[in-house]
Amino acid sequence: MTLDDRAATAVEAARPRTENPGLMSLGMDGFAGFVNRMDQMRRALADLTELGDATVVKGAARLSAQLDQVEPSITFIGQVKAGKTSLINAMAGWPGLLPADVNPWTSVVTSIHLSPSWATAAAGANFRFFDPQEWDRLVEKGGRMGELASRAGAEEELEKVRRQVERMREKSKGRLGRRFELLLGQEHRYGTFDEAMVERYVCLGDDFEDDEGEPFDMRGRFADITKSADLMVDHANVPFKLCLRDTPGVNDTFLMREQITIGAIRDSRLCVLVLSAHQALSTVDMALIRLISAVKAREVVIFVNRIDELSDPAAQVAEIRESIRATLRKHEGPAEAPILFGSAVWGQHALQGTLAQMSEDSRAALDALARHDGLDGGAAAATPEDVWTASGIPALYRALGERVAEGIGGEAIDRIARSVGNLARGVTAAQRSIGLAVADGQAVHLDIPRLARELDAIEARATLALETAYDAQRQAFCVRLDRSHHNFLDRATAALIEHLEKYGEGTVWSYEPTGLRLLLRSACQVFGKRIQDDARAILETAAAEVSATYRAAFGLDQTLAIEPPEPPRLNPPVAIAQTIALDVKGTWWRRWWLRRKGYRSFASEFYKMISAETAPILDELSHDHAEAIRTDLMRTLATFLEEQREIVTALAEKAAPTPDDLGAALGYQARAERLRQIEGVVATMRQQAA
The missing domain is CATH 3.40.50.300 (P-loop containing nucleotide triphosphate hydrolases)
Structure with missing residues (x-):
């Protein structure tokens, strides 16, 4: 049997094998609110699926898949x-x-x-x-x-x-x-x-x-x-x-x-x-x-x-x-x-049903804790549920x-809720337009190519605005990073010279790089807040333009409003945390120190070494960290506008239906009421989360 054959061989089902797997439910109640919101969203998507045409169903299925992947x-x-x-x-x-x-x-x-x-x-x-x-x-x-x-x-x-x-x-x-x-x-x-x-x-x-x-x-x-x-x-x-x-x-x-x-x-x-x-x-x-x-x-x-x-x-x-x-x-x-x-040990014994096999010290600690918590009989009377709780x-x-x-779970549901609301509002717009046509005894005529061109123009303007804002904020970010870097190096070198003047070259000097990390973290926070503020304004403008485009195409009043997505969350700048030379207190630092001769040598070589040692952190922040933010922003904008194109595609499938066709096939008034209910559920969820 070859290595690949052996690698492909199945072993056994990947499911926990314990005596008390139900203990896991204790503690999961902390997720009840989050799970309830997920269930509400699933019901809203199911309702939307029932009401929509094939393209709306496709959009709802895509959002359902996103919900399942949270x-x-x-x-x-x-x-x-x-x-x-x-x-x-x-x-x-x-x-x-x-x-x-x-x-x-x-x-x-x-x-x-x-x-x-x-x-x-x-x-x-x-x-x-x-x-x-x-x-x-x-x-x-x-x-x-x-x-x-x-x-x-x-x-x-x-x-x-x-x-x-x-x-x-x-x-x-x-x-x-x-x-x-x-x-x-x-x-x-x-x-x-x-x-x-x-x-x-x-x-x-x-x-x-x-x-x-x-x-x-x-x-x-x-x-x-x-x-x-x-x-x-x-x-x-x-x-x-x-x-x-x-x-x-x-x-x-x-x-x-x-x-x-x-x-x-x-x-x-x-x-x-x-x-x-x-x-x-x-x-x-x-x-x-x-x-x-x-x-x-x-x-x-x-x-x-x-x-x-x-x-x-x-x-x-x-x-x-x-x-x-x-x-x-x-x-x-x-x-x-x-x-x-x-205690993970207590948790494992509770799951495995092996409380009697605990070590004497572990049992004594559990007994002391149980009696403190008022459990009569101490550890001897403890059930697996008691021990699981004590763990x-x-x-x-x-x-x-x-x-x-x-945090991340609530934000994911909120992001999907916005998309569900927009999808429902798009279908509502179509229904209202159809309803007006039926009332007048007219066919519905929508200029779908024109709608598509206008959405393309909105995306082009928003993308350019986002790129421009990002470039400006990233440039300011790099300036702040460089300023923080040089300020730290100047202060550290000045502290080194002061040490040399006070104690001479025989005493090893140390300096904490915490100040540099605080400066870099502050620069990242300023950059993140400013680019998110810029992105939020650009996304709001794009959503307002989409809403106006729909209202003009459908002949609707000002009540239709497409909601913009929230800017994506920013990953933490954890590159700041990596070890640098000043964190190391080993023997090599002492040897480096003792090999230096003369104040000028100390200062210049220290500046050069720490500058080279910390430069990769700045490169990571100004390139990888910043580029990841840009990628997420562009993806958010593109996804939002792609959802709007799905709505346009759904409308294209309804192009020029007759009033009789609409009245018989759509039952638009009943559907409009259901859509209002879906929008209401989503809006209530968002308010409760806020």
Whole structure:
């Protein structure tokens, strides 16, 4: 059997296998408002489908498909040994799905796509490998850390990185043999999967043979080169599609995983920072603070795991919470983010029905918490539901539910609601025009080519206006970025000279780059707000012009108003969070310092190194970050106007019907009443959401 044959072999159905899967419903009530809005929207689309012609039905089907594809994504980041993966497994209702003992070396971002049983989703798993360019960057330059060390002139550190890279490359070739280079840039797809398959791609092992006789099922066989894994899981207790994304740590030798995690956060709207109850007492990793600081506080939830290992969790929680808040305030983190406490271990035992198999310490902690919460009999009397609640997972789901409804989920439904309202209003316009014609005993004559030309002209004007506004705001953005960069470098260099004058060259100086990150974040916020304001005005003008065009074509009054789409949300500028030279406190920085001689040498070389080290961040913000905003804006405008063309196409199919045809086939008065009801439902939903 070839490698491809084995890759295509089905394993078993991707469904959670636990004793108490119904526990997942506890906590899902936090999504009730969001689910209710989705159901209302589905009913409105069904009504619209019944009333519309073939083209309107097509538009409604497209919007229904968009609604079915709404999948809020939640990215989990955390400290080493915080139990992040165990927490995700419990939240997915599948203990053991992802290996919790993954070697810290692994760089895989694993996304678990939870889908309700009724949803039609692509089943199975998809594993993507690093492409040759990414691998070459690691091998030739030692990743981000190698580039940093090279700029700093830290030859010893650079050589150490190169040796580690070489060992990793030889190990990977040992695992994969001749297939190593062939697999780069490729992916493996499966119709179904199990835990053993997941371990082959995301969990590193050390037992392998050097020849091609090694077993295909070997643990960690592909883990060295796997970049991402997507697992599709059916779950009866999940009311809508939801993605739980597990990320690698951020403190690896090559800073490769930091880059990968930054990309994962950029693609998500919600972020859960998982801390250990023991580590959280002292400090939060600075790399993690930098990451969550790039995300809005309302989109961050902090979960303190492993309270099952505390001697008295009820009494210690307040102390831990205040310690975390103080650390976040000190380092400009999201100090107002909610902080929840729990235990993934308790959650897994509750799901598996293995409460009797808890460790003695875990049971003692649960007993202390149960008695504090007033449960007679303590842990001995606790039901799986009690333990599941104590695990903190229901509370975490409820916190996430609020944020989904307010954020990405609510925005997605609102976007679809606007389109549904516009589609209903377009059909209403046609019906009213037809109704007037029937009343006069006249046929309906619409100049469809002229309508299409006017829509093209509206799009051309709006596109030009949007391009012009974007170019102007991006230019101002780049100026602000450069000014922030140079101001930081001038202040840092001045602080260095002051240090040298005060303490001389024998004392190593340090300087925090937090100021630079705050300046860059402020520049991104100003750019985002201004371009969204410009885009909102342009979209409103385009919608007003479309409305006027319809009114003129149908001979209607001022009551017809097409609603513009909202400008797309902006991805967080997480590139700001990446490690730079001033974040590194290792021995190489001391060696760099001691090799400098003379104040002028210190100042000029420091300025040059930090300028080169931070320049890639500015490039990322001014190019990739800004271009992504432009792409989303243009897509929003194009989608909006394409929807209007669908309405025009629907009207073209009704060109010049006779009054008798209309009265018999359309029943326009009854249909008009139903359409008003649909518009009313959509308007009520929007008001309630606001």
